[in-house]
Structure formats: C-alpha cells, structure tokens
Amino acid sequence: MKEDPRNRSRRVVDLIEFAQRRECLAEAISVNSFPLRIVHNDTKLNNVLIHEKTGKGICVLDLDTVMPGCVLHDFGDLARTASCSVDEDEVDLKKVSFLPTIFEAVVRGYLESTECLLNAKERETLPLAPQVITFELGLRFLSDYLDGDQYFKTKYPNHNLDRARLQFELLRSMENYSDKIRNIVESALQFCHP
Numbered sequence: 001m002k003e004d005p006r007n008r009s010r011r012v013v014d015l016i017e018f019a020q021r022r023e024c025l026a027e028a029i030s031v032n033s034f035p036l037r038i039v040h041n042d043t044k045l046n047n048v049l050i051h052e053k054t055g056k057g058i059c060v061l062d063l064d065t066v067m068p069g070c071v072l073h074d075f076g077d078l079a080r081t082a083s084c085s086v087d088e089d090e091v092d093l094k095k096v097s098f099l100p101t102i103f104e105a106v107v108r109g110y111l112e113s114t115e116c117l118l119n120a121k122e123r124e125t126l127p128l129a130p131q132v133i134t135f136e137l138g139l140r141f142l143s144d145y146l147d148g149d150q151y152f153k154t155k156y157p158n159h160n161l162d163r164a165r166l167q168f169e170l171l172r173s174m175e176n177y178s179d180k181i182r183n184i185v186e187s188a189l190q191f192c193h194p
Helices: 009-020 071-082 100-114 120-146 159-176 178-189
Strands: 037-039 048-050 057-060 067-069
Touching (some): 009 159, 159 178
Antiparallel strands (some): 048 057
8 A cells, every 4th residue: 555556546545444344353363373284265155066856065175275274264365255245256245244044054055064173262253254254355455456366367457456345245244143143153153162
C-alpha cells in the first residue's frame, strides 16, 4: 500500500480502511501458537474426488500444497468456500452471504474426523478460523491488485479487486453471524470425546 507501484491505493481506500479495522485478525491464528501438523492448504470441495454414484468422497486431490502448517487454516478455508453463497468470481456483492446451515454441516463433518486430533486451543479457535482465512485471502487479493496483479492469474482488469471485495463482503457476513458460528461449533463440540 505504501509503495503503491501502480498508483491504485486511492481507488481502494474503502477496502484499505476495512482491512485496517480488522488488523487483529491477522494475528489471531499464528502458526507458532498451534501444533504444526500436515495440512492440505487448499481445502476446497473441488479438491475432493467424489464417487459418481454414491456421492461419497474417494480421495483428496491437488496434493502439491501439502506441507506442515496449522489445521485451523485448512478448516477455515473449507468453511469459507463451502459456506459462501456464491462462486469466488462473483461480482454482484448483493449475492454474497455466509450460509450457517452449510457451515454447521462442515463443522460436524470436520469434527467427526478430527475430534481426537485437535487440542483444546484448536477447538476453542475453530469459530474464528473462517473469518481469519477469509480476511487473509481478501488481503492477498487486495495486495496483488495494488502490486499490479503479479501473483494471482487474472481473467480481466480488476479481477483481483473484485475478488478482494467479495472476500471482504463474505467476512462482513460472517461477522454478522459470529454468535451463531460460535454456538454451532460449541454445540458440535459437545458431542466430541477428545
């Protein structure tokens, strides 16, 4: 933002201010504060091969991103992509919303497989994980836009800007559901026996 190599900062003051008001999210899930585990780092539904007839997951795809990391990033990214009402390239922000019902299914499915793996701090931080990863991705898109679209492949001018706006709108929607998100996770954790 300070370097502003393409003179774009003045066009996105609203997004910069939005991000600055949420700066605390940048430190909320520090990898150094949680166990280092093997994670996928791109946990989207389109990275799971689904059986054509049964509809059940067969295997995980796109393994080039697998490395040590924080499971909360994987959970947050899965919740972000699955619980969003639109595709990541949607430009009509009025269509963007967080879907608590889908989020609840994601939480229950995730905990079904990880209840014995997660420690107390990880379980406690689950409700915040989708907001953190959504904020991070919005920042990455915004940063790339400010830098002249050097990292992410774009399909049209301002593509990264549109992506950043979508992620920040999704984050805003998640914030509106903060209490519900916390209640969903707490309720699901009551049935776990770590």
